[in-house]
Amino acid sequence: MRDQDQGRPPRLRPAPRLMLRESVYEALKRLLMDNALEPGARLSIDGLARELQVSQTPVREALFRCEAEGLVVRRPNAGYLVAPLLGRDALLDLYDLRLLLEPTAAARAATNATDRDRRDIDDAVRAMAPAVHGDSYQAYREFAEEDAKLHGTIASAGGNPLIADTLDRLRAHVHTYRLYFRHGIAEVTTSEHEAISDRIRAHDAAGAEQAMRAHLENSRTRLLTAYDQD
Incomplete structure (x- = not known):
């Protein structure tokens, strides 16, 4: 051991089992969020384990976590099912x-964000730009991921971990829905995000609150058009 390393605690690395659990969870969550598995479809633990080339244990743990997020449901005598789309x-x-x-x-x-938080919020808004004019599924999925990152960064920057955690759990519902219907809403959504970011950067709490409220109300209206077209 080199002299400069003496007396330092050893670096902690994720145990292989923890890394496996996380990778299986992320793989299953992506399948669900991308709607690669149809709403209402039955999920076979054994089948998922074979497909992911793992044992059944990490699959069960991943399904349990996805159930907590509302992405799957468990039914008596039926096991796990892909959660239906929100009515x-x-x-x-x-x-x-x-x-x-x-x-x-x-x-x-707007009140509590650090300079780093504000840069991260601005970066998240800019990261959506390449996908705004795309009409492919991949482009919209990338946009939705950046949208989730932006809202999560804003919630975390507010300094209330309970709000941030609650919103993180809710977001899976909204983006599963949006990825399924994929209405052309990216361009107008970006302008609304820019308004929120501008108010946060200006330390304008009332303006940030108003901009976020307007964005959510507009988002709700846009998503409701999916039901009107059924």
């Missing part, structure tokens, strides 16, 4: 909750 009423309930939390999170971010 109209459930979507409205979801946005009611987001409207209670996210405007407050944006206002707190």
Whole structure:
């Protein structure tokens, strides 16, 4: 051991089992978020384990975590099923909750965000630009991922971990829905995100709260068009 390393605690590395659990969870979550598995489809633990080339244990653990996030449901005598898409009423309930939390999170971010937080928020808005004019599924998926990152960064910058954790759990519902219907909403959404970012950068709590509220109300209206077209 080199002299400069003497007396330092050893670096901690994730145990192989922990790395495996996380990789299986992320792989399953991506399948669900990308709608590679149809809503309502039955999930075979044995089949998923074979496909992912792992034992059944990490698959069970991943399904348990996905159930907590609302991506899968467990039914008596049926096992795990891919969660159905949100119905109209459930979507409205979801946005009611987001409207209670996210405007407050944006206002707190305008007050509490560090310079690094503000840069991260601006970077997330800019990262959406390449996907705005794309009409492919991949382009929209990339946009949705950046959208989730932006909202998560704003919530974390607000300094209330309970709000950030709650919103993180809710976001899977919204983006599964949006990836499934994929309406052309990216360009207008970006301008709304820029308005939120501008107010946070200006330390304008009231303006950030108002911009976030307007964005969520507009987002809710756009997503409801999917039901109107059924």
